Amino acid sequence: MSEQFDVIIVGGGPAGLAAGLYASRMDLRSVLVDRGPLGGQLLNTELIEDYPGIDSILGQELAVKMGDHARRFGLDIREFEPVSEVDAESDVRVVRLESGHELRAPAVILAAGGLPRKLGVPGEAEFAGRGVSYCAVCDGAFFKNEVLAVVGGGDAALEEGDFLTRYASKVHIIHRRDQFRAQPILQDRARANKKIDFVMDAQVREIVGNGKTNAVKYESRGELMELPVGGVFIFVGFIPNSRVLKVHADHDAEGYLVTDPEMRTSVPGIWAVGDVRAQLTKQIATAVGDGTTAAVSASAYVSSLRDKVRASA
Ligand code: NAP
Numbered sequence: 001m002s003e004q005f006d007v008i009i010v011g012g013g014p015a016g017l018a019a020g021l022y023a024s025r026m027d028l029r030s031v032l033v034d035r036g037p038l039g040g041q042l043l044n045t046e047l048i049e050d051y052p053g054i055d056s057i058l059g060q061e062l063a064v065k066m067g068d069h070a071r072r073f074g075l076d077i078r079e080f081e082p083v084s085e086v087d088a089e090s091d092v093r094v095v096r097l098e099s100g101h102e103l104r105a106p107a108v109i110l111a112a113g114g115l116p117r118k119l120g121v122p123g124e125a126e127f128a129g130r131g132v133s134y135c136a137v138c139d140g141a142f143f144k145n146e147v148l149a150v151v152g153g154g155d156a157a158l159e160e161g162d163f164l165t166r167y168a169s170k171v172h173i174i175h176r177r178d179q180f181r182a183q184p185i186l187q188d189r190a191r192a193n194k195k196i197d198f199v200m201d202a203q204v205r206e207i208v209g210n211g212k213t214n215a216v217k218y219e220s221r222g223e224l225m226e227l228p229v230g231g232v233f234i235f236v237g238f239i240p241n242s243r244v245l246k247v248h249a250d251h252d253a254e255g256y257l258v259t260d261p262e263m264r265t266s267v268p269g270i271w272a273v274g275d276v277r278a279q280l281t282k283q284i285a286t287a288v289g290d291g292t293t294a295a296v297s298a299s300a301y302v303s304s305l306r307d308k309v310r311a312s313a
Pocket of ligand 1: 157175
């Protein structure tokens, strides 16, 4: 079965929800699909303190607010509706769902985000869900009074490392270089936290255990060390979900979609916003800006197609 819309939004994080809000306000027949519950990366963030105008809000709470807000303007939101592929057929863009259902529209806004990058070391897959995690908010509470390792040196590693000290007795942040990539404010916070210890210039080589994680092995200055831990939280970046596009769209070396200033990809009728798009930073504020721009641009595109149809009638 297939349904027709003006705009289809794939992904229900801040970028997709902002796009949906604006598209609906502009009276476009708009639908948003997400493979899970609404929120995207908001759901992996405990507290948000850097969204202008809001001192502090739970990620989950902001997700609900953004969803309710978009729904009030008429956005048709479909959660737990995984997309198998996004395709382009002449003037029509097609979003195929795993359910077999098909959504068709002249415009698709891809806000599909991405997934955590894996470290790729022995033991990582074996102990996933048994001490190895990629989400502190989801799994932190299972590690009360345990010693943990956090791998990575970006914003996520430092922020989530700090968060995990609510539960853990000690958190070792293991980073492959001697300098962090994370914002200074997150570094300062982690340095001020007495439960955090830093292991720099260290490459994780293996995660070991016996039924469940009990140590991490890393190499530092030519020496192989073993650190006993009850869990390993991995924050080494992100892989964009751009592969869902069946047609070729320009992307960078890491698979992030390249857009113009209106968030248009190289495929007419397909926009890319938020974490799936190549850009300097991944912030809620920038995601919301991307979504807004794409919705306005897509609205102009849909109107121009309608004008063409009227002119040729
Ligand atoms: P990221 O900024 O890409 O940092 C990834 C970290 O993992 C880097 O320190 C990198 O080391 C390290 N790494 C990568 N591959 C590795 C490997 N194979 N082995 C060991 N270490 C490895 O990723 P992120 O921290 O997940 O953040 C993703 C985006 O979300 C960023 O744009 C970030 O600003 C944003 N974010 C923002 C906030 C916030 O504003 N509060 C919170 C979370 C995330 P090198 O430094 O040596 O490359």
